[in-house]
Amino acid sequence: MQKLPGIFGSRCGQRVRMWQVGVMLAVLGGVVSGVLAALFLGLLERVNHLFQLNPILVVGLPIAGCFGYVIIGRYGLGIGAGTSLILQVFHGRRETIPFRMAPMVLWGTLLSHLFGGSVGREGTAVQMSVGAMVGGARWMGIGTEWNRTLVACGIAGGFGAVFGTPWAGAIYAVEMPVFGVIQWRYVPFCIISSQVGNWVCMACGVEHSEYPMIASVDYTSIVLWCKIGAAGCVFGCCARFFISLTRGIGRILIRSGLSGITQVLAISCAVALLGTIGGMQGYLGLGVESLNPALPSLLGSFSQGGVSGWSWLWKLVFTALTLAAGFRGGEVTPLFFVGAAIGNSTAYLLGCPVDYLAALGMAAVFFGACHSPIAGCMMGIELFGIELAAPLFLVCLISDRVCSGISLYPDQLYKSDVQLEPPLN
Helix, strand or coil, X not given: CCHHHHHHHHHHHHHXXXXXXXXXXXXXXXHHHHHHHHHHHHHHHHHHHHHHHCHHHHHHHHHHHHHHHHHHHHHCCCCCCCHHHHHHHHCCCCCCCCCCHHHHHHHHHHHHHHCCCCCCCHHHHHHHHHHHHHHHHHHCCCCHHXXXXXXXXHHHHHHHHXXXXXXXXXXXXHHCCECCCCCHHHHHHHHHHHHHHHHHHHHCCCCCCCCCCCCCCCCCCHHHHHHHHHHHHHHHHHHHHHXXXXXXXXXXXXXXXXXXXXXXXXXXXXXXXXXXXXXCHHXXXXXXXXXXXXXXXXXXXXXXCCCCCCHHHHHHHHHHXXXXXXXXXXXHHHHHHHHHHHHHHHHHHHCCCHHHHHHHHHHHHHHHHCCCHHHHHHHHHHHHCHHHHHHHHHHHHHHXXXXXXXXXXXXXXXXXXXXXXXXXX
């Protein structure tokens, strides 16, 4: 009986110490993510503004692509895998991430956007945060046993800060790494990291894009739910097509026998050529909004006539080609554009409000492609309101099921393929 208090106290003390370290890393991760996201978004705004004022810069995309290829090949060994590298560390297939990943992915993304590459920003924010945290942890002497916590907090903080959606960032970080399995152990840490990251980012003066209010609809109509289900299938097929296209381009390049820099040059020239065709400028760059209202954009997808019936396809092709050329930045924001644009087009076919299906498509295409339907639902709620919760979850779930067997990130694993860590004890 006398030993019980000592044993109990020892176990409780160990558990408290581990939770203290976890919370400390989560707060630190949030601060790091928020500061890096604010720096990145501030520079990105200036770069995008410069490109929109000087769209002729797209002719320099091949030179930028070759320059980036040489620099990454010489100084960025081990970071080219991007998000896949992060997942490899989470699953224990790699021990660390080079600290240089943070600055290199930053300048690489800014270079991509300066010359009109159709890439996003989530990949950069997440990779910067995780690279700084994991690389910094090794410098501070923190062991590899904390890798999963560091990676999860970096993903949550980076995603939540760059989009201003902290709850979606936290859920995305624990839902995305393993198919169909939420990493419950990291939920509290990811919530802290994502919330702190968002607060720090806003405290630095960052203002996120504002999306339109979505008109209410009659949810008692069975016909409406059938239309929403049909739209979910369309969004899932779109996501699956994007994944298949990007992988198909990769296979073609491998079989071509061309050198890496020749591949980059050829694809960059194709994107630059397409971007100079009349009306195609809107599919270059980030694509959230345009200084020219006549050009298609993500925000324009929420209004009638804001995009054409094939805008989703053009943006999808531009993004697949740009990513195949190795440009940094990620695919999230372009897929938001693709999803909103195909939602706009589908609305006319199904007889639904344009802004309504654009909002559903914006969430369903990307989060279906990366098999994170709960995070997609949460992001839609944060951006468009709680009234869309049920239809958002339905279309994201359907999109996820349509994409079954294929994923945007090849290093996502099934539960049977990964050994999860035990609870803190």
